[in-house]
Amino acid sequence: MSVGIIGTGSYLPSKVLTNFDLEKIVDTSDEWIKTRTGISERRIIDDNANISDMAVEASKKALLDADLEVSDIDLIILATCSPETLMPSTSCLVQQKLGAKTIPAFDVSAGCTGLIYAITIGTQFIETGMYEKVLVIGADALSRHLDWTDRTTCVLFGDGAGAVILGKVQKGYGIISNYLAADGKGADLLKIPAGGSGLPATEDSFEKKLHCVQMSGSEVFKFATRALPRATKAALKRANLTIDDVKYIIPHQANIRILENVAKKFGVGFDKLIKNIDKYGNTSTASIAIALDELQRANKIHEGDILLLVGFGAGLTWGANVIKWVKYKKSK
Structure with a gap:
């Protein structure tokens, strides 16, 4: 048997923040944002909710899609850039809210590439025979780590969660x-400096907004346009496939101009790249899972289709998964 994705789910908060809403709070415009990012609106988590709540809702949908119960899951891996607490892990909060008893649960921190890392890790647990079904989640609420006076970052991010269930397939x-990579020399290009043990929370750190996302936009753009092709080529080479074999490329949704650049480099039609950044902005670790779930629920993926999941993020990190799709059929 092989390991595949046997269920998908996603959750987006109901609150919509449009570009026109942002015009009222920061020096920007709808045209400026759309031209530079492709984003028209994004979702913002409710004040009384947390990322574990979004992760639980996405997980329930994935379980339903796979025709499984919570009791069927052997392991939970949650990727996030905005953990609910530094301790305990957000995955343990999800485990408790799902009622998943005492199964192991841990978080993965790999920037916006987190879902790719988590899928790769979960796949190996099943391949070794240690577990049979693994719940992988990407969930983020970076709206709570934004400086709403900084138009270079606050217009980019949205909140949400996506989940996939890994299990045995034919x-x-x-x-x-799978392909994973990292380069810590670029760590300063995209970061939240304060809040950890290196720079604990202080009155001074809050005044300096060091708990907010900081990004060197042009450098991250250059990195992304190199990293996505590198990850794609490496993963396809390992699968003994070419870009022409791929039905859909499902990239991390960070910036429409990055995606246009990647499509041009590969000489593929822009319609081969799945895009929802206009509706949700950059949902970080959740973005690929949300896009995959929407594609799957629209019945656009058929058995035998080759999918490429590819991402990049803080760290710097990048990676890809190549999947030959098969519809999961639960054994009697």
């Missing part, structure tokens, strides 16, 4: 290759 299908 041989020759499922996840056929």
